[in-house]
Amino acid sequence: QQPVQSPQAVILREGEDAVINCSSSKALYSVHWYRQKHGEAPVFLMILLKGGEQKGHEKISASxxxxxxxxxxxxxxxQLSYSGTYFCGTAYTGGGNKLTFGTGTQLKVEL
Amino acid sequence: GAGVSQSPSNKVTEKGKDVELRCDPISGHTALYWYRQSLGQGLEFLIYFQGNSAPDKSGLPSDRFSAERTGGSVSTLTIQRTQQEDSAVYLCASSLYPSGLSYEQYFGPGTRLTVT
Known part of the structure; x- marks a missing residue:
């Protein structure tokens, strides 16, 4: 089952903060976050593992x-460069090694 | 080093024809994934290869879709008797080890498939 992301879209002014949420109906082993700019491939941001281990981007944090x-x-x-669509990908406990991605959150940062 | 490459970058085909999409993963990456992304939508998992293990085909939408990975490296996704609803961007990703553990996926630029 696909994780649910919220909000679906958000517009920020440069310097403002934002929170993007990802909820699952199944027990999770890990959560991965990716950002995709228009017409480009998704780029890795962060992995969070069951048990608290994290690895990823220096300027972006997650829980x-x-x-x-x-x-x-x-x-x-x-920053303006943060604009794009953010996807969470979830790996379920006992669900093998594939990721199930959410529908995405569109983020636009304006001056 | 070289990233994940995919070919062709664009493919226009007539309804009913077969198409083959190719993915060259990063050298040494044991895991390879195929996804489909329809316009404005998220990433839909299609199939996953890991080393010499049997692939996880649970995301393939119909028996018209198949994929193989030769020699643990290059992969080909084949769509037979294409339909208009197959139009999408097909993304390939590779990972050093299985992503479900703690390894990020590196995505290729995708193949945009248009079925007319």
């Missing part, structure tokens, strides 16, 4: 609440 089966991506002091 993973295993109990609530949710993850949030925090974008602080947004």
């Amino acid at each position: 993973f609440n295993e109990k609530k089966q949710q993850s949030s991506l925090y974008l602080t002091a947004s």
